[in-house]
Amino acid sequence: MTEDELNVAECLDRVRKGDESSVRALMQHLHPLVMKIVRSHRPRRMEEEDLAQMIYTKVFTRLEQYEGKVPFTHWVSRVAVNTCLSAIKAEASRPEWRFADLGEEEQVVVENLAATTDDLDAAHQAGSSELVTKLMETLSPEDRLVLQALHLEGRSVAEIQEMTGWSGALVKVRAFRARHKLRKALKKLLAERSP
Amino acid sequence: MKNEQDQLDRLLRSAAEARRNAPAHDDSTVPWTLEQRVLASLRRVAPSAEPGWLLPVIRGAFASASLIVMASAALYFAHPMGQQADSAAQIPANEMAFADIPVSQMFVSTP
Numbered sequence: 001m002t003e004d005e006l007n008v009a010e011c012l013d014r015v016r017k018g019d020e021s022s023v024r025a026l027m028q029h030l031h032p033l034v035m036k037i038v039r040s041h042r043p044r045r046m047e048e049e050d051l052a053q054m055i056y057t058k059v060f061t062r063l064e065q066y067e068g069k070v071p072f073t074h075w076v077s078r079v080a081v082n083t084c085l086s087a088i089k090a091e092a093s094r095p096e097w098r099f100a101d102l103g104e105e106e107q108v109v110v111e112n113l114a115a116t117t118d119d120l121d122a123a124h125q126a127g128s129s130e131l132v133t134k135l136m137e138t139l140s141p142e143d144r145l146v147l148q149a150l151h152l153e154g155r156s157v158a159e160i161q162e163m164t165g166w167s168g169a170l171v172k173v174r175a176f177r178a179r180h181k182l183r184k185a186l187k188k189l190l191a192e193r194s195p
Numbered sequence: 196m197k198n199e200q201d202q203l204d205r206l207l208r209s210a211a212e213a214r215r216n217a218p219a220h221d222d223s224t225v226p227w228t229l230e231q232r233v234l235a236s237l238r239r240v241a242p243s244a245e246p247g248w249l250l251p252v253i254r255g256a257f258a259s260a261s262l263i264v265m266a267s268a269a270l271y272f273a274h275p276m277g278q279q280a281d282s283a284a285q286i287p288a289n290e291m292a293f294a295d296i297p298v299s300q301m302f303v304s305t306p
Contacts, residue, residue, distance in 0.1 A: 018241060020234055027230060028213055032222040039220070049229050056233040109209075113202045120205060125213035132210035151207040162261050183203045190202070 008072045015062055027056060032082055033073055037163075040148055041084035043091040044137070051087060055080045056128055077163045081145065088141035097134050097185070099192035106131040107193070114190050135185050143178035 006029045015020035036049050058079050066075050099110065105127030112120055120128055132152070136144045149155040149163070160171045 012267035020237075023234065024225075024230060025235065027225050027233065031225045034218065035222040049226065049232075052229055053232050055230075057240075059234045060233070092257055097212060109206070117201065118205075120209040122212075122216075125209055128206050128209035132206060144225065147207075152211045154211065170220065179203065183199050186203055186206065187199050 010067075012063060012072070015060060018086075023060060026060075027104070030056075030059070030073070030076055033077060035081055037077060037080040037084060040153060041081065041088070041145055043084075045091060051084065054087070055083045063157045074162050078165050080166055085141045085145065088144070094138055096138060097136075097189065099189050102134070102189070103127070104131065105135070110189050110193055113186075114193065123189055135182055135189075138185050139178055139181055143174060143181065146171060146174045147178045147182065 004007050006025060008026075011022045011026050011029075015026060034052055034055055035048070038048050038055070042048060042051055055076075060088055062079070062146070066072065099107065102110065105124070109120065109124050109127040109131050113123060136147060139147070145164070146160065150157075155163075157168050157171050160166070161168055165169070166174075
């Protein structure tokens with residue numbers, strides 16, 4: 001459902017007056033966007049639905065803060081991203097992974113990265129995805145978000161700006177530093193593997 | 196350094212590919228449980244169903260009552276009549292004393 005199909009401004013007015021059917025309609029409109037952000041930036045130990053509920057409650061209880069200067073979906077995605085970042089911070093878990101802690105598939109991926117210069121084949125995609133998730137857990141929530149959006153979701157710097165409200169320079173600097181940290185973590189794993 | 200960057204790029208490319216190939220989620224409808232949980236949390240934070248005019252009336256009544264109490268106290272301490280009324284309240288005891296005097300004098304004076 002696009003913003004044209006649902007008259008968001010009218011719907012927001014009715015939500016402010018406490019109309020529950022408009023709350024339902026707006027949730028339906030926002031659901032794909034919210035769930036996409038939740039799935040990308042959810043802390044490991046939190047359920048998707050719990051995080052989505054936190055986001056919707058924040059959106060509907062803080063509607064008076066929405067001034068209409070940006071499209072409503074942009075404002076919602078910022079609220080969603082900030083809620084996810086807070087949840088990740090609250091989890092306060094930044095494990096330091098060692099080669100021996102990795103699963104079998106992840107170890108094979110590390111071995112492959114060291115042995116060849118070719119791209120990893122399709123059979124190793126699940127392992128590489130899990131390995132990247134583990135390596136990203138060692139980063140700060142903001143660094144994790146930038147790398148995930150840039151490299152895994154293929155978003156542009158402008159899209160990340162819209163989503164987070166950060167400046168373009170900040171996004172680029174964060175991405176640079178986060179890549180450096182990730183490279184360091186991967187280098188450590190490569191050094192730890194048995195020769 | 197270049198080699199390390201290349202290894203990281205290959206890893207990220209493979210992870211991104213895994214993400215693209217992952218089965219798509221159907222987010223076209225909001226799950227009923229989620230919808231009900233959100234509505235319930237909104238009802239909890241929504242203002243109560245009391246009529247809007249009741250609170251100002253209660254506040255006004257309380258303020259008026261406080262004003263009346265303070266004004267009464269101020270009048271009591273400021274106005275001399277109030278204190279006179281208090282002293283007048285003690286007169287009956289004195290009156291009894293005065294009333295006793297002639298009687299006792301009468302008994303004393305009688306031989």
